Amino acid sequence: MNVGNGINTVVFNGEVKHITDLDDITLCSEWEKVIKERNELYKINKLANKGWRGLVLRMMGVSLPSSGAPF
Template identity: 50%
Template sequence: MTGSGINTVRIGAEVKHITELDALTLSSEWSKLKNEIADMHRYNHQISQGWRGFIMRLIGVHLPGINARK
């Protein structure tokens, strides 16, 4: 394996495919990923408030987690 893709995780300096992980490590990595995504959505929501959000909507910028249905 040469690089990291959607089905790989980096543990230390080693890149592993998710099928090579034991249940505990896979669960831990999944939790990290879900927390990172939740943090990104929370941050995007914060920066989309007020006048910044208004300007971003005017110029057509849509961040992940904000108006996800559109």
């Protein structure tokens, strides 16, 4: 399948692949990477929302999510 780099694609072994072209084990591995990356971003956002940085962000009307709904 010829695909671009979109939401339903992953880069695996330097090649862009659609998620339906992956075997079960590879798909689970890639999904695990996405979950870990998302959780790391939430940790960073939580730190940014604390203290004086959080105050400045709130004054500017910026709301960074520090947790998300599970997939």
